[in-house]
Amino acid sequence: MPEGHTVHRHARELARRFRGAPVRVSSPQGRFGDGARALDGREVVGTDAHGKHLFLDVAHEADEPARTLHVHLGLYGKWTFGTGEPPAPRGLVRARLENGEHWADLRGPTACEVLEPEQVSAVHERLGPDPLRGDDPGPALARIGRSRAPVAGLLMQQEVVAGVGVVYRAEALFRAGLDPYRPGRAVGEETLGELWSDLRELLRTGVRAGRIVTTRPEHRSRPTGRVTRADAHYVYRRTGEPCRVCSTPVAHADLAGRHLYWCPRCQPG
Structure with a gap:
């Protein structure tokens, strides 16, 4: 989607x-x-x-x-x-x-x-704040911060945060070092604010580039030049492949009927 x-x-x-x-x-x-x-x-x-x-x-x-x-x-x-x-x-x-x-x-x-x-x-x-619209993130962060549900599930609820799908969800949680199953209320206000800011920048980059690129140059096979498809993501659709940061095999599961990807070591429970 x-x-x-x-x-x-x-x-x-x-x-x-x-x-x-x-x-x-x-x-x-x-x-x-x-x-x-x-x-x-x-x-x-x-x-x-x-x-x-x-x-x-x-x-x-x-x-x-x-x-x-x-x-x-x-x-x-x-x-x-x-x-x-x-x-x-x-x-x-x-x-x-x-x-x-x-x-x-x-x-x-x-x-x-x-x-x-x-x-x-x-x-x-009926939609939550959209990071690309310059919306006030307060309602979204407050709702996540009160919930016992996994943060990965909350990010996919469009009434909580509008516009995030399986790719941005997986990549933003990896970049934040967050266990996708951590309850929203256990994340912490500062970390949630940083997660929102990173999502906003990743989405803005996607608008400019017309594609989703979430990796930093030092984590790519080619740190310069156009980012290849193989280098574009940290964990999305990389099940079993070595994490770009720690070499641990990337994990995969289904959460609420949607694919979930994460690194068990970089995103510890």
Whole structure:
């Protein structure tokens, strides 16, 4: 599932291509037909992202409600962008956006719907602070600090912290030296603050680079130059491989139905 940095990149890309001009919206697949008609021909006035949720706002008349396209990619959703005349739709294109110069196709999202302002507010209200939005981390850190649940599970709850997935969860906990099964209330306020700051920087780096790189240069096989895929992560998808810091085999387990990776020595229980 795309993590928060990818959704923020999509919001920026949609704004760059479509903001300030009318957009043609269609649903080649047909499942978003009514929503496409509600948005078609409207000017795109802004985009936003909160965690793994994307919002595209269109202009409206004074006597009608504002309309927002809300997208959650889920496990299989994907945006494809292009310039010029779009190709004939291939596959199940849920929504297509065009403005004569640019086009964007959306396939396989969990959510693709038109919302009114109070519905948009309800989505935001059920999500926790997003490190990429500059949100106050206080509510998230307080909630983690009160909980008996494992910190690894809490980081994946979008109502606690919005935008963190299995990759950032595993990598941030490794960089913090935190046992993923440690109860949130046993982590400590200072450590939680440092964990939030590191997540924010890692996510920002992901937005800039378009990929997740969490390793420090001294822990890579090549400390200079472009980071290879093999060097990009400390523990994610490295089950049984030697830890980059201490050579202990990386451990793997399932936690709440999601993959969990950690180093038993660098992240002691």
